[in-house]
Amino acid sequence: MQGERRSGLTRRRFFGQTGRWGAASVIAAAAERVGRPHLIDVAAAQTPKRGGTLRFGLPNEPLTLSGTMTGGDQGLGIVMSALYDTLCVTDYTTNTAKPGLALSWTPKDARTWVVKLRQGVQFHRGYGELTAEDAVFTINTTIEKKHTGAFAWSSVQAAEVVDRHTFVIHLTQPYQPLSLTALGSVGGNVICKKAFEDLGREKFERNPVGAGPFEFKEWKEGSEIVLTRFDKYWQPGLPYLDRLEFKIVKDHFVRQNLLKTGGLDVIFTLQYKDVEDMRRTPGVAVHSVPGQTFDFIAFNPKDPVVGNRLVRQAVAHAINRNAIVSEVYYGQAVPTNIPAPKGFVGHTGKVWYPYGGDVAKARQLLAEAGHPEGVSFPVIVSDKLQLRRELEIISGQLARAGIRIEIQGLDLGTFNARFFGPDVTKKNFRSALRDIAIVSPDPDSTVYWFHHKGTLGWVGLDEPQIDKLLDEARAEASTDKRDQLYKRFFDVIVPEATYIYTVHANYVSASRTVVRNWEQLPTSIARYTAIWLDR
Incomplete structure (x- = not known):
């Protein structure tokens, strides 16, 4: 695998290349179709036009293009549904x-x-x-x-x-x-x-063979990945586009300006602070949907300070989630106490910790924990801009309750190594802030890998009741019974507060208004089969 890769385009190079990339193009909405499976009814209200190239701004270069290497690779997540269909x-x-x-x-x-x-x-x-x-x-x-x-x-x-x-x-x-x-x-x-056996794993990861609507053509490292229409795709008449060009543009300023000037047709990770400005841009459509995501702070339950449940509960009470929604996500999020978003089995509107925070209750809990003068501890966070901003705001909120935190910013690779580790004994943090894109719209995906003993995200809280509830819910065939099991589970883990949940953030993308059938899904994948260009 390659080491650190250079950004595909910087701000300086952007201003020199905008004209060369072209100044028109691509994407309108179909907000009413969000979430629709990609098995497409070709007889749509508008007759789709065939042909054309869609230029997509990738915020991260994939580490691989193999369909088996999907864990934690945001770049691959955006590209893979063009290369592969799923079962x-x-x-x-x-x-x-x-x-x-x-x-x-x-x-x-x-x-x-x-x-x-x-x-x-x-x-x-x-x-x-x-x-x-x-x-x-x-x-x-x-x-x-x-x-x-x-x-x-x-x-x-x-x-x-x-x-x-x-x-x-x-x-x-x-x-x-x-x-x-x-x-x-x-x-x-x-x-x-x-193909995998002919090429070997290393070559296959750079030259994938799938059965999706587009097939691999080339990968210019640090610049772009190009896919072309697969003429033998199993859905007759699809896809409509001739070509997908995934431009690797890591700088969000450059990426957004390329969209405004027509050098890109779609960008997936629009900065939250820029949503309203982009809505006012002629020729651009913004797509925002409630995300199947959650932000959280995790704690090491063996730590001498945050290992105390009362201290963790004090933190949970001191956080003003409403302020995070407005000041970090500019209204493109909802506050939460649990990881399961609305619409999931097990979701509940129950509030354990007030969304506006309760500083007095936090101070009371600290006193009960034996820390009337307050506590201090470090929190690690990755280099994601909105998470850094979120932790800065939380730091100010906690300070009002006598809780002082030291923010330790890390690059994403170092953060993941310290947060996940090969097992719980190798984890290297006292507390950590991060976000999660939920793998599937099943409550098991929001909790099992984080709270069940021995799993990747388990922080070390050894409570047999938790494992029992998770195993029962994973096995239960009845949706109603699963719903009740997960509600009981939340009644156990939310007061434990080894994971303190803050918000469910929206997924926000933007596109040129000539693109039709762009689906902003509530997760970190995209679908390209039905997209066409209206020009």
Whole structure:
């Protein structure tokens, strides 16, 4: 893998290249279609136009383009749905799974699921039909070789071929979120077995072969990734576009100005403070939807200061979440006490810690904890601009309650190494602020990997009741019963406050108004199949 990569375009280079990149173009809204699966009704109200190139501003260069390496790679998350189709497709309007490459997925028993594939789906570059052998190879390789997408298959032992278009999945424990979290979302990409074996892992990661609507053409490191329409795509008549160009532009100022001047057609990570300015820009549409995300502060429960639950509860009470919504996210977020957004099974409007904060209660809890004069401790945070700003605001709020924090800013790689670590004994932080893009619209994705003992995000709170509730909810088939289990779970973990949740932030993108059918989804992926250019 490559080391640190240079930014694709700086502010200085931007002003010299804007004219060369062109000054028109691309994207209108379809806000009413947010969350619709990408199985498209071609007979739409407007007749789509075929052809054209969509230029997309990437804030981060992918580390890889392999569909099995999806963990934590924001750049790949934006590109991969053009290269790969998933076994299931998430309908974000209902938070349910729909057929994609898989036509059906049926439990044979509590630990065995049978998956039947769509026939005739072709891989790129003449690699032939996608079969059960490819799907099984993808799943087993991801798990056995510990690719970064393996977390989505955490309850899967292995997959096994039944016939050319059927395979079974063997589970280590009953797992109801299988269709949303594993078969859909980041786990459901299917790579071509023959291409992977022909090229080897390293070459495949730079020259991927999938079965999505666009196929790989070239990757100019530090500059752009180019994909072209796949003429043998299994959905007749799609996609409409001829070409996708993902321009790597890490500087948000440059990225936003390229959109304004027509050098880019879509940008995915619009700065929250610039939303209203961009709305006023002629030829630009802004798309903002409630995000399946959460911001939080995590604490080491073994720490001599924040290991005290009363201290953590004091922090939770001292935070003014409403101020974070207005001052960090400029109204593009909602305050929360839990990680499950509205619309998720288990979501509750219950408020344990007032959204406007309660400084008096925080001081009372500190006194009960034996710290009437206050406490101090460090908090690590990555280099994401809005998180740095959020922690600065929280620092001021906590100070009013006698809680002093030392902000320790780290680059994202160093932060992740210290926060996650190979296991809980290797984690190196006392407290940490970060955000999470939820993997799938199932409550299991918001809590299991963070609160269950032994998981990647577990901070060390050893409470058997927590594991029991999580395992029961993961296995329960009844939606109503799962809803009650997660509500009981939140009644346990929110007062523990090893994770203090602050907001659910919106996903905000912007586009040129000539682009049709851009879907701003409530998560960190994009869909390109139905996009067309109205010019």
